[in-house]
Amino acid sequence: MTQYLRDIKDAVVSAFKGMGITSKHLAKKPVTLQYPDERWVLPERFKGFIINDTHRCDACLRCAKVCPVDCIYIETTGKAKDRYMYRYAIDYNKCIWCGLCVAECPTDACQHSLDYDHALYDRTRLVYEFTSPAKPIPCHKETRLEQGYYVPNADEERAKLAAKKEAELKKAEDETAAPDPSPDEGKVE
């Protein structure tokens, strides 16, 4: 009998204690944000949609290789100096935002943006193309320098390239100088 009464007392008391806590929250300001109107501040390292800065990208293929879900499509043509990248695309249907490509990228071309709310009606539109076939991106260091694309340590590389070119020119001059210079060549110059 005492147990019976104690149970009833416990039930009532604990119910009122619980209601005290919940009703205390009635007066408090809710903690939720009204999403489209208010947004929280995104941290620096936020893993948003990955974007590729094609100005910096030299199609080293590291991101495509490290991607665990193979969502980065890179297509190139040619070899060495004629190597051009005509497609760099990321399939966000597949992307899992692991950030491995960003960590791997040697030129910081691949980066997380702060975008996160991309709702689309069409799945195919989630394949983001960063290049257009009409304007392929040069991949070789020298062609990149010539066309004004980003190269790490650009000044050094430019000096190197200039030196190399000079050397080549000299060599060519030497070669042409060694045999009897024909008068025609002077005309060309």
Add this chain to the structure above:
Amino acid sequence: MESITGLLTKIFGDGMSPMALLISGGLTMALIMSLVMAMCAIVFTWMERKVAGFLQSRYGPMRVGGFHGVLQPVADMLKILGKEDIIPDEADKALFMLSPFVIFIGSLMAWAAIPFAPGFIASNLDLGLFYIFAVSSAAPAGILMAGWASNNKWALYGAARGAAQMVSYEIPLALAAIPVVMATGSLNMNAIVDAQGGGVLNWYIVHDPFLFLAFCLYFIASIAEVNRGPFDMPETESELVAGYHTEYTGMRFAFFFLAEYANLFLVSCIATAVFLGGWHPIAGPVFLPGLVFLIKAVILVFLQMLVRWTLPRLRVDQLMHTCWKVMVPLTLLCVLGSGIWMMVSGELL
């Protein structure tokens, strides 16, 4: 009813026959009551969401209708109207289609004897309180029909639990109101409210300690009767998916929903009329009786919501244990105790 018939005679003159007056008055009242029920669902779904939201540190609906999502129920209603009406192939079609209306009508009929204001009662029955409890016990039949007709195992479980629960909790619910009937000496709702006039001290809730206990028991039993809060056995969304209305969609589901919120308000109205002095204000003369009644009832509804969003749910056997081993003896004790109290104080001779 009197005020409505009075109004009608004012409009149409004395030329109406008493029969026509009765019928047209009754129809008007039924229309008003149906509107009240529909408004209940609209207002209380919004209120429930807002209360639940703020209790849980969030806002609830905010976007539809500007201020705090006041038009959310309207949007929901439009959405639910546009839903496909699905009847399962293997369902018992007649019962399946009938059951929402059984529950709805059971709840609607009870409204006839609720005194909202002096003279504003659809039917001033001498057996008012008895009638309310009698017609509101149609709901278990509706729930059983819904659960059985759905031909769904979860729905069947929900229906069996719900019927058992509602039949059981009818008893403490009615028993808890008996001390009041003893004190008033009448089952007429108007008489019960009239007896509580003249300030808060005349309300039955503070009449004697047993009546206070009876009010608490009535409140708990009423939560169980409308299948809410810690007693939501027929739905038990974490166990039985959605209970007896698992298979219902669209308007049919809306009827269950409507009935649930109408019942929620109904039991609060009964408690207001029976224990909390009806339209009588805390002190002073009767002023805006309908509003006073409404405020009291809404406070009770709020309390029910607070309970629902705070407490965990009982198990089905514990529910029965609570009913038969705790509530029924205690309500009997209330009947006995308040009887003795009245005899000693000389009210009951």
Add this chain to the structure above:
Amino acid sequence: MSDTTVTHGWEHQDKPRVQQSELLEINMGPQHPATHGVLRLLVKTDGEIVQSVTPYLGYLHRCAEKIAEGCDWRQWMVYTDRFDYLAPMNMNFGYAVAVENMLEVEVPERAQYIRVICAELQRIASHLIAIGTFGLDMGAWTPLLYCFREREEILNIFERLSGGRMLYNYFDIGGVRFDAYDDFAEEVLFMVHVMEQKIVEYNTLLTYNKIFIERTADVGVIDAETCYAYGCTGPVLRGAGVPFDCRRDDPYSIYDRFEFEIPYGQGEQGTVGDCWDRYIVRMREMSESCRIIRQAVDGMPEGDFMSPDLKKLVKVPAGSLYTRTESSKGEIGFHIIADGGSKPFRNKVRSPSYSNLHVIEKVGPGMMISDLVATVGSLDIVLGEIDR
């Protein structure tokens, strides 16, 4: 078919009628609110009483172990995130420790401390979900939302740390991917401070609520013997009164430097090993995690966050090793078999929820449907980890 006689049902009319009843077979899941994901329980019931329970798995199988054979060692870290998606840091930790043990590489001190802080914060976050959803299974909505509120704060810290809110991919073989940000220590300490207050609130709101105790005490009793037989670990084993924790009994990383208790079930409200015991073990573990975090924040040194002598492409020497760590659900073990290449030969994962879940077959029969829901909730299973 020719020799079978057709029965119409009226042949036996004259014979005395035999009362027959059959069990009701119910599929609880894969789409059921109480199965915490896509678990399917085939339940045979006699009225409200459960006669047998059989869990059917595989709805969330993603071939993670097979995929490992095509990934290099670092890449697979991404998949470990997705095992227990409520405690990815713990999963990362287990795999990182496993590969580091194979490599016998020294992880810098700072990385070790950051790892421990992350793992313990994650344990709190995971237990918050466990407690909240358990309350939800009991029909109490509000504690769930409160738990989520605190979890969000932890996720904010993780977001600043790793950039992700759910799947972090923060641990790397040989360290962590990023260094802790400037006010990391202050934020963590503040979080711990808040958490310790909130635990009191949960206790008042849910733990010592009479209805909650009635629903959980003496329900779903799993004793120590059953735990040993089924290989249960984590809060399930500790709830059964066995104070076993890999962090203390088989220390990995730097857990041997911290002082903490192992809470275990004592049958305060009912029998040892009931749902309430498992619940309270999680509740108390959160306080212990807070203690560990305080010590770790105090002891965090400056220095590298990544082992400098590891190459980009890790090559693990041939051999095999089983490494176990304590995740929030129990003992997560990685059995790694390497053939000396840059890719795993076989990565076998021993997931705690998988073992914990199957106890339901043993303890399920005889309880009511509501109790079955309570017991499944108290096991705190995550289907991502069971099916992998």
